Amino acid sequence: MLRLYHLLLGSILVVSIPVGAKFVLPQFSPPKAVKPPTVTKLANSKEGNIWQKILGNAPAPTNWQVAPCEGNAPLLCISSKGQRLGTVEINVYPLANTEDFRKKLAADDIPIGSQVDYQSPKYQTQVLPALKAWVTDHYTAFAKDRQSEYGKEITFSAYPPQPVPIGKLQGIRYGFAGLKQKGGVQEQHIGHVAFDGTKLYVITTGFDTGTQTGKFDKLEDLAIFQPYLYAIAADLHLP
Template identity: 35%
Template sequence: MSLSRRYPALAGIILVSNVLIACTSVPMAPQPEPTPETGTVVTEPAAPATGWADILGPVSAPENWQVEPCVNEVLLCVEADGELIGTVERFSYPLAEVNLQGGAPVTEEAQRQFLRAWVTDHYAAIEGDRKTADPNLSFAGDPPQAIAVGSLPGLRYGYSVTHPNGTLFDRGIGYVATDGDQVYVFTTGVISGDPTGSFSDEAAVEAFAPHLNTIIQGLQL
């Protein structure tokens, strides 16, 4: 099973240009829209949920910490005594964008297999990226653990990247789930050089981690 390495958190913006048609000097008359057949109900397609505000359920946090959606809708802001100390990033993409052998995972067992392969692929991508930047860095991935992501079966994963002397370079925590149509990813940690979906230090990550488990399980997915 070959999976895409990493998908961006923010969808691209598609600009659609209007084309002006002028075949003659006489302007074209606007064409009326077809009248729906009797009894037909015309509805607009529902916009997909894209931000934390759309899915956030009950929140949990250490004492004197606050958790709420950021102005940037793909980030969940975590504050301590009113000071921002970290964020959790969420993103999703269609399962159809993943190169799958044997088709989309329809059964629950097939979805679990897909998620395990996704984590393996993600670990390989992170390790390759970090070692390209510095071959002396060491990568260690945690065994993924089953966890509910809202109403969906999912996996919690984590990894650490360290310098030869043991000093932390990166610490990542993430959750991944699929409903057979979309892939949902939630990620945070201490990510060097990346303020998106990261915390100020490892102690803050570890203090918030059990509360994040609760938040992820309560999502309205």
């Protein structure tokens, strides 16, 4: 019953995607991985997978398991009965290497290089527009990347960004999909982004055959896990 409920929930979310911004793109061929604006990531820690430090409560559907993947890759593994169903990836970007985002902060009068009270209502009100602008740039970069890949058979459709808590930080949840005109989903992506004053955190997963990490192999498994992902993001040990 739980599996059916969340599958229906995922289906409703997929159907509702077109209320967001749409981009109908030229030609279609097998999809590529998402190419967000170029920034430098933090070097991966020799101490291991970052999820080992930041993961709080990790709820999961019945008979599913959620745990940091083995090794240093910043991946959270979702599995059932010993079989991996998907992964969630987190990337951390130092502010010093995100020139575009620094400009967005400056435009919103957010101080750079000083200690930030990330829980103050004033700061949260200031940082949200900058994060929403980052998401808009991400959508634009994704659409441009798909411009030579999609045709009229596929529509790129974006979720309206939503303010959400990500650990103790105020962040944005966003998402987008490639919808087939004849019905069905070519690909679907879910993301969370937050800023702690010095670093930008980007958490992603999806259904996309062209993506190597941060993905589910089956759309129905992504739909089932989606509400659990939201709960996990809200309880992360961030900052």
